Amino acid sequence: MSGEVAQARPPTWLTDLAGRVPTIPGERFSRFLPPPEGGRRQSAVLVLFGPGVHDPTDPEATTVVITERAHTMRAHAGQPAFPGGGVEPGDQDAAGTALREAHEEVGLDPASVDVLAELPTLHIPVSSYDVTPVLAWWRRAEPQALWAKDPREVARVLQPEVATLTDPQQRFWVRHPSGFLGPAWEVDGLLVWGFTAGVLDRVLDLAGLGVPWPDAPTRDLAL
Template sequence: MSQELPAWCEPLLTQVRSARTEHFTRLRTPRTGGRPSAVLVLLGEQPEHGPDVLLLQRAATLRKHAGEPAFPGGATDPEDAGPVATALREAREEVGLDPESVTVLAELPQLWIPVSDFVVTPVLGWWHDPHPVYPHELAEVAHVARLSIAELVDPANRVRVRHPSGWIGPAFQVRGMLVWGFTAGVLTALLDMGGWAQPWSRDRVVELPPAPTAPLAGANGTAIGANGTAGEIDHVAGPLP
């Protein structure tokens, strides 16, 4: 890799190199079938907040998955060379991310979401050259945020969410968002692998709200700077167990 990585990356990468599907979900990925797709798990760093991850929030007007937080990502196009190409293309289309600003670190194991039959490859990246990003298409993306790892691992922001189906899984309540499902499952595994996770109470269970999640605090569809705050995948499908 041509870009120097921060020291906090190494423990995560050491674990990611040997990561298997079962580290993220109990569901086995089928050997054949499923719609190929990818998401970008983009890690950055801000001097005042430390390491962070880029998330977007879906527009509240969408027919499906309105208001849900997600990694940038979507289904693979025929011209995509692979998961990395899909993840970077989707991030460019959704939030205006320059692919040249990203150092790809790893492709994580493929994860199957049976509700939609998507087979998702999370692509882990280091944002070596951060720049302002923004909702590229307001009809689909309402907000973009860089959530610090410190916020995500804060025990006060950790909960479990109960889906109407009865499924219960990990979630994060941060800046007016409820991050759950596939996104929360991947984040939970990576926070553990990176050695960031802190003890938190599994007894805090919240019901999945029927209405779209509240907008990000202080965000109105505006751009966020390289050092500031302002998917189809997670949201076409059910959450990881």
């Protein structure tokens, strides 16, 4: 199967969420919002959903793209991330930044992506970065269309199914030595936690896909 897929439209829950984004207060996404003076650098990440890897025509098999950062990086080595990075002078907006970075990092063809909405800009205190998550839909079927194009930044690309991420049996909490407690998943041997897991958790919950997981265990984060 080549480029475009039969089920090219995003699932209804995704388009409905995108339409409601302007009415959702930033506090619903995170308690870490940019300070009045802004962070020391602006950046954007691509929260990219796409058709199922094994059955692109099944809307229940929708996936999301997550990367494992290169283990040689000086900061956040080996940790989960969305494709993205810092704003550069030629970028027109947050979507432009996210798409450019995704092309550089994982070989994503920007022409195969429908940008749906820019989520509220969030602040990462530890790095003082202001990050704008860009919600998007990817119309490509082939999993091999994405790869670790820049091995200096990306170790591998993962595409977990949304159905797995909303399964209460797959959910747990991680506790950072600082006391931070946040949602997490284990995806193909990668611990998905921190900023990436927090954004995913909020997006899925606000899209109406969240399922209660009161009995989820807590794991201490080993750094």
